[in-house]
Amino acid sequence: MQVHELSRTEYEIGIGGLDVNVPIEQLPVWQDYEATIPGRSPWGFAVICEGDDMLAFVSFVQYETHGYRYLRAHHGPVWTVEPTPELEAAALDELAAFVRKRDRHQVFMRLAVKHELPITSPCLSTLPYDTTVIIDTTGGDEAILSRMKQRGRRDVRKALRECELTFSDETERAIESFDEYYEIMVETAERDGFTPSPAEDYRNMLRILGHDHCRLFAGRDGDRVITWTIATISGTRATRYYGASRSGAARNLATDRLIYFECCELGRAGITEYDQMGIGSEFQPATMGLNTFKTKFAKDGVRMIAPDRDVSIKKAFYRALQTAKSLRARLRSARHDQ
Incomplete structure (x- = not known):
């Protein structure tokens, strides 16, 4: 060798x-x-x-x-x-x-x-992980929904009915200025107990990887960003790399609808798999708290990785x-x- x-x-x-x-x-x-x-x-x-x-x-x-x-x-x-x-x-x-x-x-x-x-x-x-969740994004919007766990389908349908945010791809807007998105990342970090990277790191990620490899999806209440995700793309697989949301009673609804929106948009762009980037396991019990939320979006999506x-x-x-x-x-x- x-x-x-x-x-x-x-x-x-x-x-x-x-x-x-x-x-x-x-x-x-x-x-x-x-x-x-x-x-x-x-x-x-x-x-x-x-x-x-x-x-x-x-x-x-x-x-x-x-x-x-x-x-x-x-x-x-x-x-x-x-x-x-x-x-x-x-x-x-x-x-x-x-x-x-x-x-x-x-x-x-x-x-x-x-x-x-x-x-x-x-x-x-x-905190390395050996288990992740992969959402199958093929077959169109209804097919994506049908492959979720029962609780996932229920939560997404509730979000579709009750969440009145407007969702879109805001990649170019975020490259121009990341300030409004970073404000939400700081709020998320304070709530969840981690230290965010500098704002320029997220903006550089979008700018340098480019539209073929990186997208920012966001949900707005009028002009105000409520929740956003940065997804990376390589080949036919996307990865939900970063996410942030404002605190409030409707946060879970907004996040559920955003993830479903991302799956549908990525599927229409030819992406077949959407990696949710790690859950807890016996190898990494510290992140077990992620499992209930992430696994609801794919009833057969749990995968072992190196x-x-x-x-x-x-x-x-x-x-x-x-x-x-x-x-x-x-x-x-x-x-x-x-």
């Missing part, structure tokens, strides 16, 4: 010949977007081969944080075959050796790894980071118990 570095053009040709929907994060244009975020920069592309057979392609972005660097391949490698544990382990060994030889500064790489292998470790940061895992490049350095993380967790726990 060998790993070969590829130019951007060679990588584009390689993934262009695959009979799969390459994840948006593994398209070269995603590196262009991430390059606008401080601390991130394109690192390169590679192919994993066995003789003349190309087994997987991978696009890496470099992250710099707290004085060290690591590589991230969101939803990569992109496999051309279904990897066995043995094949995946061998590929990761070769990929780690390739990174170590090319760039001595990288401490670890974070990739999507299907199997729990000795070479992998749980992510030092982020979750993010870390592979150390500088083993001693990585062990030190793990130790520091454990120490911080113990200190937080001790303060909480006081």
